[in-house]
Amino acid sequence: MQTTEELFRLLPSRRVDVLRKAIGRRLLEVERLFLLDVSTFLEDERFTSEDFFSYNSGPAQLHFEGGEKHILSVWPSQLSLVVMRDELRETKYDKLYRLSDSEAAHPALKDCLGRTCEDVRIWTLREDFESEEATEVAVSYLLSGGVELFYCIYLHGDLDSDYLLLGANVSRERVDSCVSIAQGGAIAPE
Numbered sequence: 767m768q769t770t771e772e773l774f775r776l777l778p779s780r781r782v783d784v785l786r787k788a789i790g791r792r793l794l795e796v797e798r799l800f801l802l803d804v805s806t807f808l809e810d811e812r813f814t815s816e817d818f819f820s821y822n823s824g825p826a827q828l829h830f831e832g833g834e835k836h837i838l839s840v841w842p843s844q845l846s847l848v849v850m851r852d853e854l855r856e857t858k859y860d861k862l863y864r865l866s867d868s869e870a871a872h873p874a875l876k877d878c879l880g881r882t883c884e885d886v887r888i889w890t891l892r893e894d895f896e897s898e899e900a901t902e903v904a905v906s907y908l909l910s911g912g913v914e915l916f917y918c919i920y921l922h923g924d925l926d927s928d929y930l931l932l933g934a935n936v937s938r939e940r941v942d943s944c945v946s947i948a949q950g951g952a953i954a955p956e
Contacts, residue, residue: 776848791830796865800824818870823927846900881909885948892942
């Protein structure tokens with residue numbers, strides 16, 4: 767178990783050196799660790815099987831060419847994501863799913879594979895109240911062809927579930943700020 771101080775050091779804004787390494791590299795694979803399998807995921811009838819890889823809650827591990835990996839997860843006691851150091855591993859309770867192998871993923875999501883990362887962005891949540899909590903709620907990857915892939919919480923309106931979504935499926939109305947690593951500072955949250 768990690769301490770609060772250790773988790774603060776894993777915030778995306780404090781791991782810019784790691785996130786920057788994806789820029790200029792092709793996205794080769796995305797893995798997610800899920801507790802729910804496809805049939806269990808479909809039981810509540812909110813989603814289709816194509817939504818499984820995006821809307822099932824679980825951490826994400828992105829593989830870029832050259833062996834670069836980003837492991838993204840939720841910091842449960844904060845309103846934030848973290849960039850973990852340890853790779854995702856299956857357990858007897860959680861299964862690791864690969865986007866390239868998943869029949870339960872939208873074709874547009876699979877189309878992200880093979881694209882080159884042009885920017886990595888860190889998004890913060892605008893709150894209605896003062897809080898001392900970390901609010902880094904999304905990390906997005908701007909890929910070649912103008913495709914943006916988000917790993918996020920809160921912005922999609924489904925509480926603290928962590929989803930892997932295309933930019934068109936992420937609302938910007940609750941965004942406080944967006945920092946572009948490629949541009950070296952804040953940009954307008956589009």
